Amino acid sequence: MTSDTTPRPPFLSSLRCLRCGTEYAPDAIEYVCACRPNVGSDLGTLDVEYDYAAIRSTTSPEQIGADPDRSIGRWWAQLPVQRESLPPLPVGNTPLLHAKRLGESIGLPNLYVKDDGRNPSASFKDRASAIAVARAQEKGSAVVATASTGNAAAALAGQAAAAGQASVIFVPKTAPKAKIAQLLVYGSRVLAVDGSYDDAFDLCVAACAEFGWYNRNTGYNPYMTEGKKTVAFEIVEQLSEFRDRSYELGARSYDSAPLTHNSKLITPNSVFVSVGDGCIIGGVHKGFNDLLALGWIERMPRIYGVQSAGSPALYNAWRDGREIPLPVAATTRADSISVNAPRDPVKALNAVRQSGGAFVLVEDTAILASILPLARLGAVFAEPAGAAAYAGLQRALADGLVGRDETVILINTGSGLKDVPAAMQMTGEPLTIPPTLAAVHRVLQTINNR
Ligand SMILES: *Cc1c(COP(=O)(O)O)cnc(C)c1O
Numbered sequence: 001m002t003s004d005t006t007p008r009p010p011f012l013s014s015l016r017c018l019r020c021g022t023e024y025a026p027d028a029i030e031y032v033c034a035c036r037p038n039v040g041s042d043l044g045t046l047d048v049e050y051d052y053a054a055i056r057s058t059t060s061p062e063q064i065g066a067d068p069d070r071s072i073g074r075w076w077a078q079l080p081v082q083r084e085s086l087p088p089l090p091v092g093n094t095p096l097l098h099a100k101r102l103g104e105s106i107g108l109p110n111l112y113v114k115d116d117g118r119n120p121s122a123s124f125k126d127r128a129s130a131i132a133v134a135r136a137q138e139k140g141s142a143v144v145a146t147a148s149t150g151n152a153a154a155a156l157a158g159q160a161a162a163a164g165q166a167s168v169i170f171v172p173k174t175a176p177k178a179k180i181a182q183l184l185v186y187g188s189r190v191l192a193v194d195g196s197y198d199d200a201f202d203l204c205v206a207a208c209a210e211f212g213w214y215n216r217n218t219g220y221n222p223y224m225t226e227g228k229k230t231v232a233f234e235i236v237e238q239l240s241e242f243r244d245r246s247y248e249l250g251a252r253s254y255d256s257a258p259l260t261h262n263s264k265l266i267t268p269n270s271v272f273v274s275v276g277d278g279c280i281i282g283g284v285h286k287g288f289n290d291l292l293a294l295g296w297i298e299r300m301p302r303i304y305g306v307q308s309a310g311s312p313a314l315y316n317a318w319r320d321g322r323e324i325p326l327p328v329a330a331t332t333r334a335d336s337i338s339v340n341a342p343r344d345p346v347k348a349l350n351a352v353r354q355s356g357g358a359f360v361l362v363e364d365t366a367i368l369a370s371i372l373p374l375a376r377l378g379a380v381f382a383e384p385a386g387a388a389a390y391a392g393l394q395r396a397l398a399d400g401l402v403g404r405d406e407t408v409i410l411i412n413t414g415s416g417l418k419d420v421p422a423a424m425q426m427t428g429e430p431l432t433i434p435p436t437l438a439a440v441h442r443v444l445q446t447i448n449n450r
């Protein structure tokens with residue numbers, strides 16, 4: 001008799017090591033392959049595989065589109081947890097904005113911003129943390145833990161609070177105040193590590209092994225990719241809604257654009273996302289791969305990873321043709337993508353190489369400068385790591401990597417409220433005036449005389 005009490009969704013088939021190719025039954029392993037269980041960039045990261053025929057025979061884009069639940073739960077057939085296990089704090093369904101003025105300012109009329117800063121904890125990381133809490137609950141773990149530069153932790157803290165699940169968080173003590181505040185407010189046990197993100201990561205792995213906690217660490221827990229991939233599902237669905245709406249309005253623009261028309265779901269030409277550990281970009285790739293395997297889209301978009309020149313480990317590996325990046329001493333102001341030794345390098349490099357995209361490097365000055373046009377022309381307030389995607393798009397346009405007629409998706413990965421000092425560094429302080437109309441007149445005069 002088996003005594004497996006862990007509930008399993010019907011369509012998870014196996015986990016395969018991206019390093020040595022070993023295949024595991026879903027119940028046989030939770031984190032990384034035995035070929036390289038130690039921490040560092042060269043982990044035996046696992047890829048989660050599904051029974052696509054079963055998924056196809058059970059659900060369809062039409063059915064998913066008609067689901068009244070707009071959260072990632074409606075993609076239950078492609079998730080590694082039971083739908084009921086997801087915490088009651090809905091994740092996903094973030095807006096896809098047609099950024100017309102921002103796009104026109106750089107000669108790209110079909111530019112869209114997927115604003116994942118509008119998730120419940122204000123970053124993309126909610127997509128993964130919901131899955132982590134669901135799995136911890138399915139396993140009956142007393143505690144779920146993570147190391148994080150801030151956003152993964154804030155997301156875990158929020159999802160854990162929603163589910164009534166205890167959480168322990170390891171953050172570098174230099175993480176922005178707003179992110180640390182989120183952890184404390186949601187009631188996580190917060191351990192601010194006097195060291196780098198990489199130090200916090202290793203410590204979390206050791207603590208989880210010691211105390212039997214469920215480990216959410218990025219790149220270490222293979223299921224985080226499975227939450228992050230949901231962004232790709234939403235992108236194709238939302239692009240299709242734009243098409244349907246523009247047809248209704250009599251617009252023909254989609255007829256001339258090089259898009260997929262035969263299926264219900266529209267694939268963009270390229271997707272830009274910032275990269276630290278490489279888990280988000282790996283998730284984007286996995287999402288489109290799932291849709292291809294299901295026959296719901298017809299081709300893979302080119303996926304572009306944007307890194308800061310101050311944290312270029314994956315860019316360097318891509319440029320040099322390496323499978324495993326060499327660690328760097330990261331210094332970028334964009335804290336969410338400041339990583340010495342990326343923890344999800346294989347999925348990240350596969351995403352770019354297999355999709356025909358590229359890694360793009362941008363200076364911190366370009367990252368910070370991107371915050372303003374993204375907000376003033378695109379109406380999206382991004383934290384530096386989110387704004388980096390726009391800096392990367394401009395770089396790619398300048399390098400001729402992107403055509404003017406392409407449908408381009410920029411993913412904003414985090415809200416600007418996460419790092420207010422970075423934003424204020426770009427805007428400066430407001431004028432202070434006495435509460436008189438005369439003072440307003442004086443100010444207007446100086447402006448007019450300028
Ligand atoms: C985590 C994060 C990233 C980078 O994601 P990786 O999976 O580490 O590559 C980018 N932007 C924001 C805002 C993040 O929180």
Ligand SMILES: [Zn+2]
Pocket residue numbers: 017018019020021022033034035036044
């Ligand atoms: Zn292996």
